Amino acid sequence: MIQEPQLAYPIVVGTELLEGVGALAAQRGHGRAVVLSDANVEAHARRVAASFDTPTLLRTFGLGEERKTLATLAEVYGALAELEADRGTLVVGVGGGVAGDLFGFAAATYMRGLPFLNVATSLVAMVDAAIGGKTAVDLPAGKNLAGAFADPVAVVADVRALETLPAGQIREGLGEMVKHAVLAGAAAFEQLEHWAAAPFERWPWAELIERNVRVKAGIVARDPLERGERALLNLGHTFAHAFERESHYALSHGNAVAVGLRAAGIAAQRWGPWTERDQQRVVALLRALGLPLAYHGLDVDGVLAAMRVDKKRREGRLRFVLARALGDVVSGVELDDAVVREAVERCTR
Ligand SMILES: NC(=O)c1ccc[n+]([C@@H]2O[C@H](COP(=O)([O-])OP(=O)(O)OC[C@H]3O[C@@H](n4cnc5c(N)ncnc54)[C@H](O)[C@@H]3O)[C@@H](O)[C@H]2O)c1
Structure with a gap:
């Protein structure tokens, strides 16, 4: 319990x-x-x-x-x-x-x-x-x-x-588990890397879910009404919501979160200390879990416009949640338009 x-x-x-x-x-x-x-x-x-x-x-x-x-x-x-x-x-x-x-x-x-x-x-x-x-x-x-x-x-x-639960619906939850692992740090991330290649039947579900629950419950307990820290749970989601919307929801939320995490990582590399090695680990984990890394053919300007109407916009400015390292994630980051565009471009072709 x-x-x-x-x-x-x-x-x-x-x-x-x-x-x-x-x-x-x-x-x-x-x-x-x-x-x-x-x-x-x-x-x-x-x-x-x-x-x-x-x-x-x-x-x-x-x-x-x-x-x-x-x-x-x-x-x-x-x-x-x-x-x-x-x-x-x-x-x-x-x-x-x-x-x-x-x-x-x-x-x-x-x-x-x-x-x-x-x-x-x-x-x-x-x-x-x-x-x-x-x-x-x-x-x-x-x-x-x-x-x-x-x-x-x-x-x-x-x-x-x-x-x-059908395997496709299991996959819907895996993007959030990768997000939680990035928030939680190296040990949680390694555990998910370890199980990624194994069939779902062999996964220690109770242990993995408990670990995820602790990440989310810890954050919402400190910020129940989403006034601060809870924003960290939006890692990858500003991109994900825009991809989802621009695909007219052909891209499911779970898959959009996976592409969004990759996009946020690309932006984080341009912005801060998020390393190529960490980005490659996230990409490899998403791939091993059978999650998409891109959604081809979306209109880049359409995605950028969808992002601007995202409700997570604050004071007219787009702010992002980005990782500095595994276990070190910050919110409220303002990015140059060119950085956001590059991340969207690379995830849509
Ligand atoms: N309140 C929040 O903080 C929060 C956070 C994330 C998502 N959501 C919401 O959650 C919804 C998505 O959740 P979801 O992916 O569980 O969708 P869902 O409830 O539609 O479930 C997905 C599918 O799986 C079926 N299903 C569920 N459990 C099953 C089981 N054990 N065996 C067989 N089939 C089963 C459902 O009937 C459905 O067809 C969205 O509406 C989203 O907005 C809310």
Whole structure:
């Protein structure tokens, strides 16, 4: 169990945990619960619902990013009303990052806030989305525009759930794991290099996920509302969001993060002490993990324009998060336009 001193909730990583959610909820002082699940993980959610001493109702929803909307949120509110959820009811959400963001936001706002327990079933959710208390749905104007900061009462990551996750979805989480390794330093990076060539079935998932959770949980505990240090988690993301947008989302977020990390490294070499050797290690690791290093054919000026409208823009200026060395990452860096252009050019041809 990971309990960051400044984080109000525990994050439990391991195996055989789905069957223990009822006991964990009881330990945290919660009795009655309802379980809301992504339909794709209904089998896992059934085990969660069965873990409560009292009969616990389960509702499933067909999800996916295209369903992370106000309309689906309304369906979830409707289910909570039908299930007669009230302030004394614990909402347990089961699924990937979409489920966590959507059910978490529903719980945070239904009757002005019900307690929420997040059972993360995708790699993205386990190493990233479930940690940090951000909840949201997408609006036509953009992703995650309607949301709230709302801490869960606990996060559960049962690594056996990954056995049913398609390999492509595992790969979606690997870019964030590389990012966390750059933030954490040489030992974490070497561990990922060591496992990169092995088939996923052999990976020590619990150990690796715990290490990732510690990186993110440590940062968000020190900066829960994203006023400073939390920006470090955007390493590679200013580039990634622009690549994603300019590809009209043909490039998935996970793959965009991989290309974005390479681009941020190219820029970091021009800007500071980030060495060719460190950059080559990042590139080799991304390659070994089967992640892309470039997305060919994007319009460079389009990517640069997309970057300028990125919400991480501050005071009209683009600022970047860049590594100086493994384990030494800084935010708020202003770069010459030529440096940004070169990084984008090299990652789009
Ligand atoms: N709140 C945050 O801080 C934060 C951080 C990162 C990402 N996110 C959000 O997370 C979302 C992406 O998360 P995601 O990649 O988990 O997407 P997702 O929830 O859509 O899951 C990906 C796919 O895997 C399926 N799935 C999940 N777990 C499974 C399992 N164990 N077995 C079989 N199939 C399974 C889902 O049904 C879906 O088809 C985005 O909406 C993003 O905005 C939020």
